[in-house]
Amino acid sequence: MLKGIIVKGVGGFYYVKTEDNIIECRARGVFREENLTPLIGDKVRIRISDEDKTGYIEEIYPRNSQLLRPPVANITQAIIVMSIKKPDINTWLLDRFLLMAEYENLEVTICLNKSDLDLDKGSRLKNIYETAGYKVIMTSAINHIGIEELKDTLNNNISVFAGPSGTGKSSLLNEVNKNFKLETGDVSAKTKRGKHTTRHVELLELDDNTFVLDSPGFSSLNVDFIEEESELREYFREIREYGQKCRFISCLHGNEPDCEVKNQVEKGNISKDRYENYLLFLEEIKNIRRY
Structure with a gap:
């Protein structure tokens, strides 16, 4: 055997x-x-x-862990790849990927790729998500920016690369290991979205104890795995932290009075965009439960 x-x-x-x-x-x-x-x-x-x-x-x-999309087991961390431009970053989608990774209790690193196309925007986003509690790496596959830091992050892990098509996941992996020679695709000029180049799920070996998984890109992710509205609070790190100081234990940080989360949004300690995405997800979960 x-x-x-x-x-x-x-x-x-x-x-x-x-x-x-x-x-x-x-x-x-x-x-x-x-x-x-x-x-x-x-x-x-x-x-x-x-x-x-x-x-x-x-x-x-x-199994130590199991994901449904993509269907893989024993992943130890998620590398969520979003491009600053071409296609433009969609923070609603980024927060959706983060939500799924938090639900699966995975370590998370956010990779802001094509950062050379708009350094100011990349720096602003890096600050927002580092403040929320995430590790953020600014990369460029073309200019070999951040590749060594990415390699160090991958070491001794089984990592899933997640993110929409066109953000450069395969290009980054080709930079991490020149032997991969993964197929890469251009962004459609008409839709401004990436074309799928990864057609099956496969673990790629970087080292004896280091594997990466280049998964097919997704344009949307369902949140129907969340059973109760109150669960959502636990998957936004900064909302979970400040929410402990709300007047009511049951506060969902929407219309409730004396909400510390809303107070921190006003102060700028919680990103307004992140908070608004939280409210959108909350409404979506309410609608799912309703039916």
């Missing part, structure tokens, strides 16, 4: 990286009976067939 990690899955075959090589495997039927599907990132135990030297996944070890 060999131990390994699933790095790719295509058409019912799973490619498991062991200490020596990558072995094409099938999953045992018992997993279907248990309603358990092997995922990229799963740590597994495999048996090698003497006949054709292919493998069979015999055991899936317990």
